[in-house]
Structures are given as C-alpha cells and as structure tokens.
Amino acid sequence: xxxxxxxxxxxxxxxxxxxxxxxxxxxxxxxxxxxxxxxxxxxxxxxxxxxxxxxxxxxxxxxxxxxxxxxxxxxxxxxxxxxxxxxxxxxxxxxxxxxxxxxxxxxxxxxxxxxxxxxxxxx
Numbered sequence: 412x413x414x415x416x417x418x419x420x421x422x423x424x425x426x427x428x429x430x431x432x433x434x435x436x437x438x439x440x441x442x443x444x445x446x447x448x449x450x451x452x453x454x455x456x457x458x459x460x461x462x463x464x465x466x467x468x469x470x471x472x473x474x475x476x477x478x479x480x481x482x483x484x485x486x487x488x489x490x491x492x493x494x495x496x497x498x499x500x501x502x503x504x505x506x507x508x509x510x511x512x513x514x515x516x517x518x519x520x521x522x523x524x525x526x527x528x529x530x531x532x533x534x
Contacts, residue, residue, distance in 0.1 A: 416504065416528040425496065435487055438487075445515065446491045446507075447505045450499075458504070460514040465512075474500075498532045503530075504527065
C-alpha cells in the first residue's frame with residue numbers, strides 16, 4: 412500500500428487549502444482512509460476519516476464545519492479540504508489507511524501511513 416500526501420503549504424489565517432492523498436485502486440476500495448496531524452511539540456491526532464464501505468465520515472471537534480474529507484475512486488485519491496484555517500491548524504498532515512469500515516479514530520487502527528505534508532497557517 413502506497414500513500415502519497417501533497418498540497419501542503421503556507422497560508423494566511425482564514426484561508427483555504429486542499430490536501431491530496433494518492434493511492435491505488437485496491438486501497439481506496441477496501442480501506443477506510445483518514446487524515447491525522449501532528450503539530451510541533453504535540454502528539455499526532457485524528458482529524459477526519461471516511462469509511463470504505465459506505466463513505467460515511469467523521470471529524471474531530473476542532474475541525475468540524477471547516478474541514479471536509481472526500482474521495483475520488485476513479486482517480487484513487489482522497490482529499491482534505493480545509494477552510495477558515497487557523498494558526499492552530501499548523502501541523503504536518505498525514506493520510507492513513509485502515510482495514511476497518513467504521514471510520515476509526517485511533518492511530519493503532521491504521522496500518523499504512525503516507526509521508527506527511529506540512530501546513531503552516533500564519534496569523
């Protein structure tokens with residue numbers, strides 16, 4: 412399983428970014444996909460996930476209403492659209508794949524991880 416995250420960069424507070432996670436056809440069809448992030452000096456935390464089975468999504472409270480996860484099965488990509496960005500959203504963002512269909516939120520429920528892409532939100 413290969414996961415390639417991209418799309419990070421520097422953005423001003425209130426701005427938007429869209430991250431992409433490229434994978435393969437098999438992975439996007441049989442693995443739930445998630446986004447995690449790790450801010451400087453902090454532990455990695457769950458951001459959002461999407462079930463491979465029914466496409467249902469879940470979000471951390473800190474990003475609800477601002478972030479949206481989606482997937483394109485034809486392109487084998489998963490996206491994280493981030494709006495109304497805040498300085499506290501600054502982190503390295505990772506995409507990950509889990510064999511569980513119930514939109515897992517814990518790191519140990521994910522078997523595969525991408526390399527991470529840095530998002531910096533300036534105030």
